[in-house]
Amino acid sequence: MCYAHPVTTATSAPLASRRSERSRLAILDAALALCAEQGYANLSVEAVAARAGVGKQTIYRWWPSKGAVLLDALVRESAPHAPIPDTGDVVADLGTIVLSVIELFTHPDFGPHLAALIGDAQRDPALAPALLEHFIRPRRAPIAERLQRAQRLGQLPASLDVDAVLEVIFGALYHRLLLRNGPLDPAYASFVVNIVLSGCSATQTKRRSRRRLEADP
């Protein structure tokens, strides 16, 4: 379950690691609890170990940093998310999805921790890739598929880079999550979805100016 060490994922490991599941869960729980109580900034490996009734070494053995622990915990916590809707209306479906995202982002036990994790990734070089691989990409992939389905149905230009589109949409959400210059509310969500998906449809006719820009130094 831990992303950073080459540990087989529990299932069907012939020479099973002697890792204690009890400790693993206690650590993840302690990390979440402490984070909820005092915030990520005041989280420390020391405190997690104490709270989990675990030696510090046991944490360092399986995770490279406190950020890695919390990432694991958040992934576990937020894993069972709703299925991607497909009503046929791609704008409406994206709106629904983004609404559920801002719900997650504004949850006091999730948004601040995710923000702190991204923050910590600025000083821990290993954390950004881990975040991408274990949190962001797995959740973005099915949304990208939904957009690709729309492409196949001709609802969106086939040439569109859907990953980049999602980056623009989520960029707008993360911007408010991290900078806090405005509320992460449904109005903002629909504004972002509308403007970006409108732009997707209209982008074909704007190709020339795009090329001009690319030629610019």
Next chain:
Amino acid sequence: MCYAHPVTTATSAPLASRRSERSRLAILDAALALCAEQGYANLSVEAVAARAGVGKQTIYRWWPSKGAVLLDALVRESAPHAPIPDTGDVVADLGTIVLSVIELFTHPDFGPHLAALIGDAQRDPALAPALLEHFIRPRRAPIAERLQRAQRLGQLPASLDVDAVLEVIFGALYHRLLLRNGPLDPAYASFVVNIVLSGCSATQTKRRSRRRLEADP
């Protein structure tokens, strides 16, 4: 000049603060130099004080944190930026602006520090507002004005919230700056500008779906 303490800004202060300009500059220079050499993560008030030949107390007297010091230094450093272009073509002009922004973001002595500052703002509650007020808003304001000029000329819908538009555009840039899932290059810049400004123009006709989303729970 310091954003965080109630120091009169030079103008018309009869009982001028006895603050030492020499120390102030030495501290800002030391912060920048150390940050460039070892990165923000390894920056410490202790080291800045030592490098600047200054007592720690002198730093704590005028800034609340190392982040505040670096913010001041970055603002000073990046202050004299190019004027906002106005060729009449709002898409091209935005493209030019965003290009200069990614130039700044990809500069090794700026982008990582800005990213680290935003990161630090996740654990230092005072830093985010300071970043907004002293770095982001002053630089965003003239760009918003450029968009408003385009609105007045009918090049963009009058009802458009230009600040929100800029949040989407810059959100996309910050997303790559902070998560590093792709290069901050001219291609990405033009993609973002085109898709968002296209969406701005087309947004009028999409109003209905937006309203529908807002009505959604």
Next chain:
Amino acid sequence: MCYAHPVTTATSAPLASRRSERSRLAILDAALALCAEQGYANLSVEAVAARAGVGKQTIYRWWPSKGAVLLDALVRESAPHAPIPDTGDVVADLGTIVLSVIELFTHPDFGPHLAALIGDAQRDPALAPALLEHFIRPRRAPIAERLQRAQRLGQLPASLDVDAVLEVIFGALYHRLLLRNGPLDPAYASFVVNIVLSGCSATQTKRRSRRRLEADP
């Protein structure tokens, strides 16, 4: 009044120092007050200056250390002590004197401060001589005279070094003041006076063993 700087002591200064008497008294009062409230350990030049409404420099200008300030203050405070009794009975008179000394030593606003001052003298080389000259010797001198009067009357051996005798007596008192291994009470006072003055009278007959000791390596 200050012992440590070459300031004329008020008397007969032709071109009197422009020193502010108001500040001087405020400083001494503040030192005593702070000492009484929080103890000598927590006394600081900084705090005295603040309490006295005085610049730190004004203190450093006229006293070399916080100990010097407090010494001045204590000397001023404890100056008007009772006259030396002379009933003809030297043992009884010394007893009376020592009783008044332990009264002073056990006074919560004096004993601890004097002890702290002697303590501080162990790290401030200038303080020990100052203590001797301004506090100890002036108070010991009239007692020595009382003993000398007894010598002249034949109540004590003429060869006796009365200053050394007083050192033994006061040494015993200071021992309890500083080490606190027993109460500074009248019983101890009388024990000390009796044993030492008895020893003084008997010392004549013990001369031989003393000489033997002195010859020892």
Next chain:
Amino acid sequence: MCYAHPVTTATSAPLASRRSERSRLAILDAALALCAEQGYANLSVEAVAARAGVGKQTIYRWWPSKGAVLLDALVRESAPHAPIPDTGDVVADLGTIVLSVIELFTHPDFGPHLAALIGDAQRDPALAPALLEHFIRPRRAPIAERLQRAQRLGQLPASLDVDAVLEVIFGALYHRLLLRNGPLDPAYASFVVNIVLSGCSATQTKRRSRRRLEADP
């Protein structure tokens, strides 16, 4: 070996503390060395830690203050003292003992440190009891026994409080150690021993005046 923490003293500790003997000795050595070089006043936990190649926490873990460290070091250093002499002549023996004490007190690597420790005990309430228990009482006890032996032989009054007698003798020595108003030399040593022990023998006949004093207010 440390007086201030409840560490079992080696004997019969089944689950022995994991305390590092290497660090302990390095700390005591460093404290002594620094004290010898720069004096107790300039001694700091910081410097001891650096000199000993030890983390500051390791010092704070086992000692409550720098004074406690030095006390431990001095006790270790001065532990193997000469046996108490018993020639039958109590005055001569006490003289011998006191001579060895002033030898210790006048040693440049001991006297000043002991004085400083007593000085520090005036502001550190925990230090005075520690000094008594770990330095003064253990060294005074066998001397008191010597006096009690003399009492049993009728050389000294049986009613004499020998601890108090030693307080008077040592008080006289500490007085010179701390106030420095005269040399701690053999002449002073023999003067003190003679006068006090003479007083002991003569004290019987002086009982009346003592009682009179005690009745005094």
Next chain:
DNA sequence: AGTTAAACGAGACGGTACGTCAGGTCTTACA
């Protein structure tokens, strides 16, 4: 069932930096 090797809890260790306190010096403005 006994052996053995890992993972475990506990926590001491050498360090780094924190943010605070006070020391003693220096500068400025007022009286």
Next chain:
DNA sequence: TGTAAGACCTGACGTACCGTCTCGTTTAACT
């Protein structure tokens, strides 16, 4: 010019955690 005020550099404080390193003690697979 002496003061009140207070900024300045210095250095130590005691604390919090870091990440590493023993210690014995489970604990579970493999003799």
